[in-house]
Amino acid sequence: MQIIALKKSFGKTAVLRGIDLTVPDGKVTAVIGPSGSGKSTLLRCLDYLEKPNSGRIVLDDIVLNAEQPHKKDILALRRSTAMVFQQFNLFRGRTARENVMEGLVQVKRMSEKEAGVIAEHYLNEVGLGSRMNYYPRQLSGGQQQRVGIARALALEPKVILLDEPTSALDPEMIGEVLVVIGKQAKQGKTMLIVSHEMDFVREIADEVVFMDDGLILEQGPPRELFLNPVHERTRQFLARVFQNFDYAI
Amino acid sequence: MSFQFDFPFARRAFAEALLGIPVTLSVVLAAFLAGFPLGFLIARCRLRRTPVISQILTVYVSFARGTPVVVKILLFYSLLPPALEHAIRVLGLNFSIYDLNPIVYAFIIFGITSSATYSEIWRSALNGVDSGQYEAAVSVGLTPFQAYLEVVLPQALAIGAPAFCSSTLSMLKGTSVVFLMAILDITGRARLAAAMGYKYLEAYVVIFLVYLTVCGILEQVFKLLEQRLVRFRAS
Numbered sequence: 001m002q003i004i005a006l007k008k009s010f011g012k013t014a015v016l017r018g019i020d021l022t023v024p025d026g027k028v029t030a031v032i033g034p035s036g037s038g039k040s041t042l043l044r045c046l047d048y049l050e051k052p053n054s055g056r057i058v059l060d061d062i063v064l065n066a067e068q069p070h071k072k073d074i075l076a077l078r079r080s081t082a083m084v085f086q087q088f089n090l091f092r093g094r095t096a097r098e099n100v101m102e103g104l105v106q107v108k109r110m111s112e113k114e115a116g117v118i119a120e121h122y123l124n125e126v127g128l129g130s131r132m133n134y135y136p137r138q139l140s141g142g143q144q145q146r147v148g149i150a151r152a153l154a155l156e157p158k159v160i161l162l163d164e165p166t167s168a169l170d171p172e173m174i175g176e177v178l179v180v181i182g183k184q185a186k187q188g189k190t191m192l193i194v195s196h197e198m199d200f201v202r203e204i205a206d207e208v209v210f211m212d213d214g215l216i217l218e219q220g221p222p223r224e225l226f227l228n229p230v231h232e233r234t235r236q237f238l239a240r241v242f243q244n245f246d247y248a249i
Numbered sequence: 250m251s252f253q254f255d256f257p258f259a260r261r262a263f264a265e266a267l268l269g270i271p272v273t274l275s276v277v278l279a280a281f282l283a284g285f286p287l288g289f290l291i292a293r294c295r296l297r298r299t300p301v302i303s304q305i306l307t308v309y310v311s312f313a314r315g316t317p318v319v320v321k322i323l324l325f326y327s328l329l330p331p332a333l334e335h336a337i338r339v340l341g342l343n344f345s346i347y348d349l350n351p352i353v354y355a356f357i358i359f360g361i362t363s364s365a366t367y368s369e370i371w372r373s374a375l376n377g378v379d380s381g382q383y384e385a386a387v388s389v390g391l392t393p394f395q396a397y398l399e400v401v402l403p404q405a406l407a408i409g410a411p412a413f414c415s416s417t418l419s420m421l422k423g424t425s426v427v428f429l430m431a432i433l434d435i436t437g438r439a440r441l442a443a444a445m446g447y448k449y450l451e452a453y454v455v456i457f458l459v460y461l462t463v464c465g466i467l468e469q470v471f472k473l474l475e476q477r478l479v480r481f482r483a484s
Contacts, residue, residue, distance in 0.1 A: 047388045079390035089381035091400055093407070093481035103389035106399060135480065155390065 001046070001159050001190070006055030006066065008038075008045055015041045016052070017214035023159060026188040030201040030222075033211035034237055039194040040086075042211070043163045046192070047083045048074045059158060079107060082152035086164040088144040090136040096123060096147045097132040100154045107155070122150040126180045142173030146180055153184065160184075162193040198241050202226055210234045252450075259451040262442040266459045269435035273463070276352065276424045276434065280359035281417060287360075288367025292375055295368070306368075313365035318426055321358045326351065326430045351430040359424060366416050374409030375401070407481035414471035418464050425460070435459050 001023040008016040015038045023029050031039045044050040046057060052066040059080050064073045090099050100119035104110045110118070123132050126146040136144055145165055152160050165181065166174040178200050185191060185204045195201050201208060202222045209219040210231070217231045229235045291306050333346045378401050386396035406413075428437035436456055443452030 049384050049388065075390070075392060078387055081388070083385070083388035085381060085385060087381055089379075089385035091385065092379075092382060092404055102386075102399070103391070106395055107390035151389065 001192070002056075002058040003042075003046070004056040004058065006042070006045060006052050006057065008041055008050060008052045015214055016045070019055070019214075019216060021209065021216060021219075023190065023192050024207070025158075025190050027206040028185045028189075028191045028193065028204050029207045029209060030205035031192065031194045031209045031211055032196070032198070032201060032237075037211045038214045039211050040163050043083075043161050043192065043194055046159075046161055047078055047081055049083070079155075080158045082155045082157035082160050084145070084148050084152050084160065084162040084165050086167050088136070088141070088148045088168070090144055090147055090151075092136060095133045095135055096128060096139070096150075099136070099147055100151045103151065103155050118154055119150070122154045123147070125153065126150045127176070140173060141169045142176045145169065145173075145177045149177070149180055149184070153189075158190060160189055160191045162191060162195070164194050164196065166195070166197060196241075198226075198238075210237070212237070254454075255446075255448050255451050258442075258446055258448050259455055262439050262446075262448070262452045262455045263459070265442045266435050266439040266455050269433055269438035270459070270463060272352070272432060272434040272437075273421065273424050276355045276359055276427060276432075277417065277421050279356040280363040280420060283356070283360035284363030284365075284367045285413075287364040288369075289371050291364065291368035292371035296372060296375060310365040310368055313361050314369070318358060318362060318423055319429065321362070322354070322426065322429050325358055326354045329354075351432050352427075354430060355424070355427045355432055359420065362423075363416075363420055366420070367413065370409045370412045370416060371405070374405040374412070377408040378404045403478065404481045407475075407478040410471065410475040410478055414468065414475070417471070418467060421464060421467060422460060425456075435463075 003019055003021045003023075006016055006019040007014070019038075019042055021029075031042065033039055041050055045052040048064070048069070051069075055066050057064040057066070057077060059077060062073055062076045062080060064070075064077050090096075091102060094102065097116065097119045100122055101112070101115040104115035104118055105112060108115075120129070120132060123129055126149055128143060128146055128150065131139060131143060131147075134143075136147070139147065149165070162181065166177050169177060174197065178197065181191075181193070182200070182204050193201075193205070205222050207219060208222045208225045210217050210225065210229070210233075212233050217233055218225065218229065225234070226238060229238055291310065295303050295306055295310075297303070330346045330349075337344055337346060382400050382404065383396050386400040387393060391399060424434060425436040427434050428440055431437070433441065439452045439456045439459075443449045
């Protein structure tokens, strides 16, 4: 996936000021940066949940020109990507299995039976084999997010977009979700993930992108970016994130 | 002054009033069939802030909701036909507007009123569905239309069901004013019976009971529909 000169502003506020980024196949690319830097907006533009003002998004033979977006391209882009949301956004009133089946039945035109088999496979994959017939409200946050991941995986998208998948979770549930994501990363799924879990990013990402104020300031393998940041802003950000709190009570 | 409740008369008036039920229900049904989808479209346009159309619809809704049905009856039924009749004569058509069954005016008047009322319910119901639900649906690859049909609508219906029910019930009761257009609905039939026997009290007690029963039954129908939607309701 290639992002070329992508710009987005809300009213007069420029949120993305020209993003160029290549998301390599089979790799995990992580986007980090302070809040308000445009990370989530970038991800949402890639699924056309936000409308970028200019620039291009290229994914294999799909070329979405933000200035002249065609419905066909938007749909194709959405069907080649899958989003995992911060707030899970599971379909209300549908069981875990039905949540995963929805796209398979409606988009891939599978029969209920086929879709059910696939849904069960992916729910097992995320460790929710015993919760298939539960409604979202009967599941914990961590379990809901794992259903969200299963829903994305089942579509076999070219790129999985994860928008702060653990930010809305209680601390004790973050682990179970990260384990699931880590497992998929190791299987060679192409992922673009926005996360504040720096330890996790350092462990699973092949490439880390640091964004600040609507621009990519620097990028590189986690080792390099975390240990030898070039940019002053990156250094400040990492120092703040990694500072060891030393409390005396 | 002694007063005796005339039971035999009440029984006759009751039988008369029952004959008006299909008329009353047909007005409600016609208004529902027109107003429910129309209300949805109005709400959609207003929520999307479609330029011009949205403003026109805002005026339409406040006109339709802000005027009593009785006034609309006066406007449509008393003032419109002579004008239309004149127009027909000018055009040289061989047709009289006065041959038209007045129930058609009732359909139109209640259709307009209910489209405005339902549109406000639709608006709050559609607003009540978390935008993340639509986003998740399109990100899964559903077309915007599918996302609405499959994900947003069932949830909006679940949110709006109690309000749809109570507004339909109050419309049913409101249709009693169609007797002003000489339509023989429940009220019209009972009043006619009352006028012939000068027994208004009996007739109104009958009307009271008939509306209570019909509304009660309709309420149960809505309850059944609501139960089918309950799983889409927010926790």
